[in-house]
Amino acid sequence: MPLLKEGLKKLYFPSTVLKLVRNGPSVPAVSNTLTFRVPPSMNKFDIKSYLTNIYKLNILDIRTANMPAKLAGSGGNTILKRQKFKKAIVTIDHEFKWPEAPDSATFGIQDAVNERSRIMNRLKGWRMRPHHGIQAAKKAAADEAAAAAKETTKA
Incomplete structure (x- = not known):
């Protein structure tokens, strides 16, 4: 295995984003391989330089693959x-364990739920009136059910 040289770009204040993504389902939660989404312009040397200088990781091996653009869907006349x-x-020298899922209270999800219930309580006295035709159909169905119940009690 050849040793990697230092990257060509000096990264004092990096403007590139390396996004850590979860490995596939075949890779266990605790592993020494990490998968990143990186810009296509970065090479292995730049990735190694970035991770060692900024995050102080000891890197053993880097494998890269260019992923092509794919059709995501169409919105009317446009193709996305x-x-x-x-x-x-990236293979590192120690095991990496993904952190546990965060508590929803720390991200304000519970606040959003409370806000929605507060708004719904404010509108508690209001209700949507069904369309007149729907009301008439419901009344006719209730009348037929009442008539059927009378017939069964008489017999």
Whole structure:
């Protein structure tokens, strides 16, 4: 295995974003391989330099793959494409464990739920009136059910 040289770009204040993504389902939650989405312009040397200098990781191996743009769907007359990116699979010297899922209270989800219930309580006295035709159909069905119940009690 050849040793990697330092990257060509000096990263004093990096403006590039390396996004850590979860590995596939076949890789266990605790592993020494990490998968990143990186810009296509970065090479292995730049990725190694970035991770060692900024995050102080000891990197053993880096594998990269260019992922093509894919059709994501169409919105009317326009065709949307997923942007192309580079996937980097980095092997580090120690095991990495994904953190537990955060508590929803820390992200304000419970506040949003409370706000929605407060708004619904404010509108508690109001209700949507059904369409007149729907009301008439419901009344006719209730009348037929009452008539059927009378017939069964007489017999």
